[in-house]
Amino acid sequence: MKVTIVGAGNVGATCADVISYRGIASEVVLLDIKEGFAEGKALDIMQCATNTGFNTKVSGVTNDYSKTAKSDVVVITSGIPRKPGMTREELIGINAGIVKTVAENVLKFSPDAIIVVVSNPMDTMTYLALKSTGLPKNRIIGMGGALDSSRFRTYLSLALDKPANDISAMVIGGHGDTTMIPLTRLASYNGIPVSQFLSEEALQKVAASTMVGGATLTGLLGTSAWYAPGASVAFLVDSILNDQKKMIACSVFVEGEYGQNDICIGVPCIIGKNGVEEILEIELNDTEKALFSKSADAVRQMNDALKEILA
Numbered sequence: 291m292k293v294t295i296v297g298a299g300n301v302g303a304t305c306a307d308v309i310s311y312r313g314i315a316s317e318v319v320l321l322d323i324k325e326g327f328a329e330g331k332a333l334d335i336m337q338c339a340t341n342t343g344f345n346t347k348v349s350g351v352t353n354d355y356s357k358t359a360k361s362d363v364v365v366i367t368s369g370i371p372r373k374p375g376m377t378r379e380e381l382i383g384i385n386a387g388i389v390k391t392v393a394e395n396v397l398k399f400s401p402d403a404i405i406v407v408v409s410n411p412m413d414t415m416t417y418l419a420l421k422s423t424g425l426p427k428n429r430i431i432g433m434g435g436a437l438d439s440s441r442f443r444t445y446l447s448l449a450l451d452k453p454a455n456d457i458s459a460m461v462i463g464g465h466g467d468t469t470m471i472p473l474t475r476l477a478s479y480n481g482i483p484v485s486q487f488l489s490e491e492a493l494q495k496v497a498a499s500t501m502v503g504g505a506t507l508t509g510l511l512g513t514s515a516w517y518a519p520g521a522s523v524a525f526l527v528d529s530i531l532n533d534q535k536k537m538i539a540c541s542v543f544v545e546g547e548y549g550q551n552d553i554c555i556g557v558p559c560i561i562g563k564n565g566v567e568e569i570l571e572i573e574l575n576d577t578e579k580a581l582f583s584k585s586a587d588a589v590r591q592m593n594d595a596l597k598e599i600l601a
């Protein structure tokens with residue numbers, strides 16, 4: 291199984307590293323426009339093979355899409371990251387042009403690939419990739435919910451002082467500082483509602499930290515995060531390539547689900563070899579429904595801005 295990752299920067303290279311280390315794919319191609327950069331990252335990752343024990347073939351190319359031919363999955367991480375004080379939405383002007391061109395280029399050589407969009411503002415870039423390529427909606431998946439949910443579980447684990455892997459929790463809605471919806475009501479510790487251990491105030495604090503999880507890291511690092519984003523992409527790619535049919539919150543095109551149409555937004559999906567195999571419509575309470583509707587409005591507004599940028 292072959293995976294191409296466009297953008298060999300912080301997130302792309304970390305993703306290649308995790309995919310190789312975990313043996314998720316037999317071949318990984320990194321592509322970047324910076325001369326020699328992807329080649330260097332690939333070589334460095336390959337030189338881990340004997341010490342960490344993987345057999346994945348990792349190669350790098352400078353803007354040569356022919357080397358990405360017949361990829362099963364293509365991950366798009368190309369574009370600029372935000373700096374402290376910025377929102378993801380402010381990246382739209384530069385990243386829209388990059389994502390559109392990249393999506394079109396990868397399809398020339400991998401017409402059957404499933405595309406995973408990571409570049410921000412991710413929901414809008416996913417919508418753009420879908421509209422500009424005309425691919426069926428099951429083959430364009432925005433990665434955000436896997437990361438936001440892992441941050442949610444991390445903050446819950448810290449509040450509970452229990453291992454994150456014993457906690458089940460999900461974030462839906464847009465992948466933005468104000469549009470994410472951490473579903474605190476449904477979060478559980480080994481099947482027991484976390485509300486049995488944490489006060490409403492503590493839960494709200496966890497939810498607030500989750501929503502600004504990316505901004506907090508950007509403030510600390512001076513650029514946005516990459517370890518958890520790279521691992522989250524690898525987790526998603528694993529479910530596709532190995533047909534795991536995991537339920538993962540992903541940004542996908544909705545047609546009536548959750549009362550929304552014509553946007554890509556984070557909803558619980560079954561992810562397998564066909565990409566998005568099902569959107570699960572879980573029952574939300576009135577508060578959650580209102581938050582989802584507000585989040586969808588904000589995502590739709592960004593898509594409208596996109597139309598002006600690309601006009």
Ligand SMILES: NC(=O)C1=CN([C@@H]2O[C@H](COP(=O)(O)OP(=O)(O)OC[C@H]3O[C@@H](n4cnc5c(N)ncnc54)[C@H](O)[C@@H]3O)[C@@H](O)[C@H]2O)C=CC1
Nearest residue numbers: 297299300301322323368369370371408409410412433519
């Ligand atoms: N969806 C999510 O959950 C997350 C999204 N992101 C987003 O992912 C993107 C990448 O972030 P980082 O890896 O930290 O940035 P980075 O700056 O480390 O890497 C981006 C790479 O893209 C390359 N690039 C730019 N234009 C290109 C093109 N036309 N073709 C090929 N490569 C090109 C650059 O040369 C650079 O190496 C950003 O937009 C960031 O906001 C980051 C973390 C999580």
Ligand SMILES: O=C([O-])CC(=O)C(=O)O
Nearest residue numbers: 372378410504505514515
């Ligand atoms: O915060 C950012 O800009 C990058 C990102 O999407 C994340 O880490 O969640």
